[in-house]
Amino acid sequence: MSLPTFVSREIESGGRPLYSRKEKSLGLLCSNFLTLYNRDDVDAIGLDDAASKLGVERRRIYDVVNILESIGIVTRRGKNRYTWKGYGEIPRTLEELREEGLRENFSNLGPGNSSRFVDDNESGESINVKSDDNSFASMKADNKREKSLLLLTQNFIKLFLCSDVDIITLESAAIALLGDSNNSTAMRTKIRRLYDIANVFSSMNLIEKIHHPESRKPAFRWLGWEGKHYSESATALDLNETKKRVFGYDITNYSLKRNKVGSSSDWISDQKENMRMHSKHDISESNHDVHKLKQHSKQNSKGFVFGPFTPANIKGDSENNNVRRLMDWENLASSYKPQYRNQALSDLFGHYVEAWKSWYAEVAGKEQIQQGS
DNA sequence: CGATCCCGCCACTAA
DNA sequence: TTAGTGGCGGGATCG
Numbered sequence: 275m276s277l278p279t280f281v282s283r284e285i286e287s288g289g290r291p292l293y294s295r296k297e298k299s300l301g302l303l304c305s306n307f308l309t310l311y312n313r314d315d316v317d318a319i320g321l322d323d324a325a326s327k328l329g330v331e332r333r334r335i336y337d338v339v340n341i342l343e344s345i346g347i348v349t350r351r352g353k354n355r356y357t358w359k360g361y362g363e364i365p366r367t368l369e370e371l372r373e374e375g376l377r378e379n380f381s382n383l384g385p386g387n388s389s390r391f392v393d394d395n396e397s398g399e400s401i402n403v404k405s406d407d408n409s410f411a412s413m414k415a416d417n418k419r420e421k422s423l424l425l426l427t428q429n430f431i432k433l434f435l436c437s438d439v440d441i442i443t444l445e446s447a448a449i450a451l452l453g454d455s456n457n458s459t460a461m462r463t464k465i466r467r468l469y470d471i472a473n474v475f476s477s478m479n480l481i482e483k484i485h486h487p488e489s490r491k492p493a494f495r496w497l498g499w500e501g502k503h504y505s506e507s508a509t510a511l512d513l514n515e516t517k518k519r520v521f522g523y524d525i526t527n528y529s530l531k532r533n534k535v536g537s538s539s540d541w542i543s544d545q546k547e548n549m550r551m552h553s554k555h556d557i558s559e560s561n562h563d564v565h566k567l568k569q570h571s572k573q574n575s576k577g578f579v580f581g582p583f584t585p586a587n588i589k590g591d592s593e594n595n596n597v598r599r600l601m602d603w604e605n606l607a608s609s610y611k612p613q614y615r616n617q618a619l620s621d622l623f624g625h626y627v628e629a630w631k632s633w634y635a636e637v638a639g640k641e642q643i644q645q646g647s
Numbered sequence: 648c649g650a651t652c653c654c655g656c657c658a659c660t661a662a
Numbered sequence: 663t664t665a666g667t668g669g670c671g672g673g674a675t676c677g
Contacts, residue, residue: 295653295675321666333655336668353661353666418659421669463670469652492650532654532674 293532300470301477303330304338308347308478311358319348319356337423341474344427364499368435375432426451426464427471434481434496441486443493444468 296302306328311319321339325332339356342348346367351357419425429451433442448464472494475481479497486493 293675295651298653300652331655332666333668334653336666340668418669423668459671466652466671467669469650473652 298330299473300334300337301473303328303334304342304474305477307335307338307342311348312361316358318351319358321354321356337470338474340423341427341471344424344431345480361499368431368499371428371431372435375429375436378432380429380432380436423467423471426467430468430471440496441484441493442496443486443489443491444472 307324310324310327319339321332321335324339325335328335339348343350343356344367346359346363347361348356348358430447433447433450434440444465445461447468448461452460452464472481472483476483476494480499481494482497484493484495485491
């Protein structure tokens, strides 16, 4: 009961809707999470700490962490605690997943597949010979594990790694990963999860959202982690910035729920809207894949990852000794005229800049408050 | 209107 | 039992 849920379409004095789903996307949260912890002096990650630092509910941290764990970036150390492993684990983990997937015949995507994930596992000793109720319990636990975000994520990846196709529709992925069951509800739920996963992977540029060449349907293309260089240990050149004005607020924006009004925290309300970059005159957004050899994302010294909208500015030559370092994003955003494919991307970029400045201010502001406990 | 996907209730579990 | 986890899907947003 309850939850009136009458669309309280609050409009901030000015015409700007005071709630944007894009600002709270898992992908953005993931980027912030990675940027926050991709440092050499980071080892343990406290979930509470992460939640408060990133300004989100704990529930969301679970989502991000579970997905990141599937790639090996972090590992569960124990209750409320994870260990940062770093991007270096990605290639290794992907390779393992590929082999594992091949071993499990994960290359079947088409209909009538009846893909069966054997669900291997390390602790392959289930001695539950019988014991009625006992086996029931383990069965339930097993069933739950099979539905876990972590496993779903890994299976999703296997789909790409073990198949000749590199463009997959979430629907097809759901069908393949669902094994069978034509249940419409299960399908819808599965796709919801895949969207979540796709979001964070997109933010990491492991995959890219596109429109199927012919089908026109939205799909995702595997990009992989190959050329992506990261700086395992944050170089010194960051955090030395000072000419950047410090914003008082931090990324903590618990308020602004979907409907609820929430305290009018002036999050993005300021006037940095002057960085309206129009979507350039169509850049020959030709019919089929213009995405040929685009160089998605580069990362700055701190490991911050750009979305699929890498400003053509830094893409110059691929991963040279990325000595670029911290260019002034504010200027870039307001003066540089990037060739974004569309308004959405430019908007997203704006949000990234915003988010980046936010946590940057926080981090720079109060040193690295290494979480203890 | 269909594609997205955030939010947070609440069933499980671990301590 | 309490605290930590994390399925799940309603329904708000986006395009």
